[in-house]
Amino acid sequence: MSKSIDDSVSILPYVGEKRLEALQQLGIFTVLDLLSHYPFRYEDIQEKNLLEIEDQEKVTLKGNVVSEAVVSRFGPKKNRLSFRLVIEHAVISITFFNQPYLKSKIVAGEELAVFGKWDAKRKSLTGIKILGGGSSEQDNEFESIYRANKNIKQKTIFNLVTEAYRNYHELIPEIIPDFLRQKYRLVSHQAAIYAMHFPASEEQTKQARREVVFEEFLLYQLKMQVLRKKQKLIGQGTQIKYDVKALRRFIESLPFELTAAQKRVVNEICKDLRQPNHMHRLLQGDVGSGKTIVAAIALFAAANAGYQSALMVPTEILAEQHMESLDQLFDPLEVRVALLTGSTKTKERRVILEELANGQLDVIIGTHALIQEDVHFARLGLVITDEQHRFGVNQRKILRDKGKEPDVLFMTATPIPRTLAITTYGEMDVSIIDELPAGRIPIETTWTRPKNFEHTLEFIENQLKKGSQAYVICPLIEESESLDVKNATDIYEKLTAYYASRYKVGLLHGKMKPAEKEAVMQDFKDNKLNVLVSTTVIEVGVNVPNATTMVIYDADRFGLSQLHQLRGRVGRGHKESYCILVANPKSETGMERMKIMTETTDGFVLSEKDLELRGAGDLFGSKQSGLPDFKIGDIVGDFGALEAARQEASELVNQPDFLTNPAYEELRKAVGVDNLAGLNFN
Structure with a gap:
């Protein structure tokens, strides 16, 4: 039987049922998966002169054993x-902890x-591993370290990779076309x-990484470009x-004038709605920039044309807020x-579902309740x-599938630099509201140390005396031995004692049941609570115009984007x-x-800084956001390669012979577009 790079890893020696299961837990199913399971770091195991070694540096030392090993x-x-x-x-002392079985190797x-790790003061080494005797030569100066799990050791993975490469290296596909390899010197x-x-050297690894990163990005960008083509060609969407005159009258009837940015994105969205092609658009807007009114205009346009709309949000409180305003x-x-929502009474729910199914309702607002099986649209x-990153990809798909190719608009209050948004959300069009409505009062931001917390409590009380409310945010719910941070329970007890019967x-917090959380939040909205101590569960969508003070404890443990989201809960009145x-x-x-938080309230400026300080993880949220989980590529650190891949992908899919040219065969196979051969891509 002929070999294939897509053979199951079970074909390799010493891969039995248990080891196969352990590999599959790491996402390794085929030989190609194994060869693409790259090391996440490398240990420099080349020998060094004792005089060159710095304290606590990991090094390899080679010498003669001059004492018996003692356990x-x-x-x-x-x-x-x-x-x-x-x-x-x-004479150097060597110590291994909890590895008594190594004694037989020491003669x-x-x-x-x-x-091991060098202790300069004691002139000793805390051993990590024995690399071998003096007669055994190390093949490389760097050792590959792999992501593993409790059921399989990283050394086992290395041995399997070695075996797989020896037997399958000739079958590794060359996906990137030659002209691109030459262009980027890959x-x-x-x-x-x-x-x-x-790796034989650091430079060799660097060159290898360039190729792997570019290939990852190119395949992702090609998939996005092909998806956009496919949506326009066979996903005709809803026209x-x-x-137009009725929509204009509705906009003119609003109690305020739209900002220039709102007008621009309304034009982009409404133009999409009238097209027969499928709308797939991301609407970005900073906290308080007016995304909701833009959504309202799109909802009105759909209702005016005789179509129903669904607005899905992550929490019941946010759903109720949207319901109230719309x-x-x-x-x-x-x-x-x-x-x-999940709290809708059974009788009321039955009526809503019936009216939704027979077309009497124009707009339905809800939480995950919208994706239940018995929810049908006419x-x-x-x-x-709204806040699309809070929903899984499959959840969003279930809602879309309740209609026949409905137009789709995602909204997020997490500012992402425009170029990064366009490149990362390659299959979407991106609209950005990059200015705040006129008259919005900037939030005054200061920072203070914990020792001054009594003064902070006095400041809060002065605000409470004026009839306002306050949030106090903590990163943890209860005490933790591992982190020296204040917790919500402690702060709550301290504030309750401090304000006594006055407030x-x-x-x-997140461990409360949904009904308990909703009740507490409703009491705060109704001004039955003066101060709300909370974890970050209030980060998104809470609108209490009477809250004027936001205190964030252990603020240095949050990213800039999250701090900005939390700050955006005040200043809404x-x-x-x-x-x-x-x-x-x-x-x-x-x-x-x-320093940055006290200097600017511009979410897009903060998002650029957050990229520099923390990377993309803090911006995009959970892995459910739909972003690719690249094996090697970093969409921030490797942004130049990501952008180059986007440009090349765009040019490739617009080539008249992209679907027929043999030079692109491996690319087409990797992206999975051969089944579109009957379509005209131009």
Whole structure:
């Protein structure tokens, strides 16, 4: 039987049922998966001169064993293995902890190479591993370290990779076309895979990584470009032919004038709605930039054209807020709106589902309740998902599938630099509201140290005396031995005692049941609570205009984007608002965050800084966001390669012979577009 790079890893020696299961837990199913399971770091195992070694540096030392290895025990399950090496006329103490089985490898009078951490003061080495005797030559100066799990060791993975490469290297596909390899001076993929696993030098690994990163990005960008083509060619979408004059009258009836940025994105969205092609658009807007009114305009346009719309949001509180504001806007216009959440009473739910199914309802607002099996639409034309990163890809798809190719609008208040958004969300069009409505009072931000917390409490009380409310945010719910941070429970008890009977303090955290959280939040909205102590569960969507003070404890432990989201919970009314960051930064990065937060309230400026300080993870949220989980590529650190890949992918799919040229065969196969051969891509 002929070999294939897509053979199951079970074909390799020593891969039985248990080992196969362990590999599959790491996402390794085929030989190609195994060869693409790259090391996440490398250990420099080349020998060094004793005079060159810095304290606590990991090094390899080679010398003659001059003492017997002794194992001593301390504690019920702990032991220490000790012996001495002579290196360059110096006697060095070597200690291994909890590895007594190494004793058989240590023979007095023989040469030995040991890798470990150097203690300059004691002139000793804490051993990590024995690399071999003096007679055994190390093939490379760097050792590959792999992501593993409790069921399979990284050394086992390395051995399997070695076996797989030896038997399958000739079958590794060269996906990147030759002209692009030459243009970007990339090594072959076969050479790159070899150097990633068996590096001879740092420079070789760097060149290999360039090739692997570019290939990852190119394939992703091609998939996005092909998806856009496919959506335009066979996903005809819904053509929402609203009455332009009626829509204009609705916009003119609003109690305020749209900002220039709002007008621009409204034009982009409404132009999409009238097209027969499928709308797939991301709407970005900073906290308070007015995304909701833009969504309302799109919802009105769909209703005017006879289509139903669904607005899905992550929390019941946010759903109720949208219901309240949209009902006020639409009620005089006879646009029927309903709210569907997990708390909707059975009888009311039955009526809503019936009216939705027979077309009596124009707009349905809800949480995950919208994706239940018994929710049916008569004519779903538009789906809007607010805070889209809070929903899984499959959840968003279930809602879309309740209509026949409805137009889709995603909204997020997490500012992402425009170029990064366009490149990362390659299959979407991106609209950005990059200015705040006129008259919005900037939030005054200061930072103080924990020792001044009493002054902060006095400041809060002065605001409470004026009839305002305050948030106090903590990173943890209960005490933790591992982190020296204040917790919500402690702060809640402290504030309750401090304000005594004068003011009422509430507590909100993620371990509470949904009904409990909703009740606490409702009490705060109704001003039954003066101060709300909370973890970051209030980060998104809470609108309490009467709250003017936001205190964030241990603020240096949050990223800039998250701090900005939390700050955006105040300043939503007409009163001057304040954000107080309580922190004791122990690093330059922590200090820098505090400084930046006090200098700007521009979310897009902060997002650029957050990219520099923390990377993309903090911006995009969970892995459910739909972003690719690249094996090697970093969309921030490798942004130049990501952008180059986007440009090349765009040019490739617009080539008249992209679907037929043999030079692109491996690319087409990797992207999975051969089944579109009957379509005209131009």
